[in-house]
Amino acid sequence: MTESGGQTAIIGAGVMGETLLSGLVRAGRRVDTLLIGERHAERAKELEERYGVSVVSNREATARADTVALVIKPQDMADLLAEIAPELRPGQLLISVAAGITTDFIESRVPEGVAVVRAMPNTPALVDEGMAAISPGTHCDESHLAEAEALMGSTGKVLRVPEKQMDAVTAISGSGPAYIFFVVESMIEAGVHLGLPRASATELVVQTLVGSAKMLRETGTHPTVLREQVTSPGGTTASALRELEVHKVRAAFLAAMEAARNRSRELAEGS
Numbered sequence: 001m002t003e004s005g006g007q008t009a010i011i012g013a014g015v016m017g018e019t020l021l022s023g024l025v026r027a028g029r030r031v032d033t034l035l036i037g038e039r040h041a042e043r044a045k046e047l048e049e050r051y052g053v054s055v056v057s058n059r060e061a062t063a064r065a066d067t068v069a070l071v072i073k074p075q076d077m078a079d080l081l082a083e084i085a086p087e088l089r090p091g092q093l094l095i096s097v098a099a100g101i102t103t104d105f106i107e108s109r110v111p112e113g114v115a116v117v118r119a120m121p122n123t124p125a126l127v128d129e130g131m132a133a134i135s136p137g138t139h140c141d142e143s144h145l146a147e148a149e150a151l152m153g154s155t156g157k158v159l160r161v162p163e164k165q166m167d168a169v170t171a172i173s174g175s176g177p178a179y180i181f182f183v184v185e186s187m188i189e190a191g192v193h194l195g196l197p198r199a200s201a202t203e204l205v206v207q208t209l210v211g212s213a214k215m216l217r218e219t220g221t222h223p224t225v226l227r228e229q230v231t232s233p234g235g236t237t238a239s240a241l242r243e244l245e246v247h248k249v250r251a252a253f254l255a256a257m258e259a260a261r262n263r264s265r266e267l268a269e270g271s
C-alpha cells in the first residue's frame, strides 16, 4: 500500500466503499492520503465526520489520486468511466470491484496505459476477515498488482486469479456471505420452531458457525472428515443430513452458484 504521500481515491461510498475505507483507516492509513468521491451531500458530510476524510468530486479525486478504486454498481460503470476518463493518465492504477465488469470493458473506456485491476472483495472485510481476489488487466505490472493486493489485503486475505475465474469467484466468495447468513437465519428459525427462545437459538447458531469455521481454518481437515466426526452411527446428525439430501440442498447450492456466476456474466453485458 502506498504509505508516503500517494493518494488513493474511493469512488462510490456505499456498503463496499465504506467497508474499504474503514479497513484502510483501521490498518493505519493516514486519512490525508485518502479521497472519497460521493454524490450525496448528506452522505459526504457523514463520511467526513466519521473518518475525517476529504470528499471531493469524482474528477478531482481521479486527478489527485495515484490509485482510484471504483466501488459503484456495475450498471453505473460506463457513465462513471466517461466522467473520469479525461482526468486519467498512463501509469495510474484503477481498481474495480464491480461484479461482472471486465478489465477489457474498462480499458476500452480509459486512456491507453492506465493500469486496471479487477477485484472481488466481500463484506467480512468489515471485521478484517475479508476474502478478495484480484486479476490484472493489460497494462498492469507487478507493482500495480502488489499495490492492489496491499489495498485489498488491509481487510483480509487476497488471492491472485486469472480473470476468467472471476465470475466463479464472485459466485463463491463475493456473494458467499449472503448464503451463510441465509443458512444461519434458517437454523435460527428452526431453533425457534423447536421451542427455543430466539436469543438462545441465535447464540447457539452463531457460536456453532464461528467454531466450525475456526476448525476448518485451524485444523486444515477436509470438511467431509469434520462432518463424519459429528455423525454418530444411527444418531441425530445422520437423521438431519438425510433430510438435507432428500431436500436436495447440495444440488440447490450448485444451482445457486451457477445462477450467480451467470448473473455476473450478464452484468458485463450491461443488463
Ligand SMILES: NC(=O)C1=CN([C@@H]2O[C@H](COP(=O)(O)OP(=O)(O)OC[C@H]3O[C@@H](n4cnc5c(N)ncnc54)[C@H](OP(=O)(O)O)[C@@H]3O)[C@@H](O)[C@H]2O)C=CC1
Residues within 6 Å of the ligand: 011, 012, 013, 014, 015, 016, 017, 037, 038, 039, 058, 071, 072, 073, 074, 076, 079, 080, 097, 098, 099, 120, 121, 122, 123, 174, 175
Ligand atoms: N456488497 C457486497 O457484498 C459486494 C459488492 N461488490 C461490488 O461493489 C460495488 C458496490 O456495491 P455496494 O457497495 O453493495 O453498492 P451500494 O449501492 O451500497 O454502493 C454503491 C454506491 O456508489 C454510488 N455511486 C453510483 N454512481 C456514482 C457516481 N457516479 N459517483 C459517486 N458515487 C456513485 C451509489 O450512489 P447512489 O445510491 O446514488 O446510486 C452508492 O452509494 C458493486 O459493483 C458490487 O458488484 C463486490 C463485492 C461484494
Ligand SMILES: O=C(O)[C@@H]1CCC=N1
Residues within 6 Å of the ligand: 099, 170, 174, 175
Ligand atoms: O450481489 C452482488 O451483485 C454483489 C457482488 C458480490 C456480492 N454482492
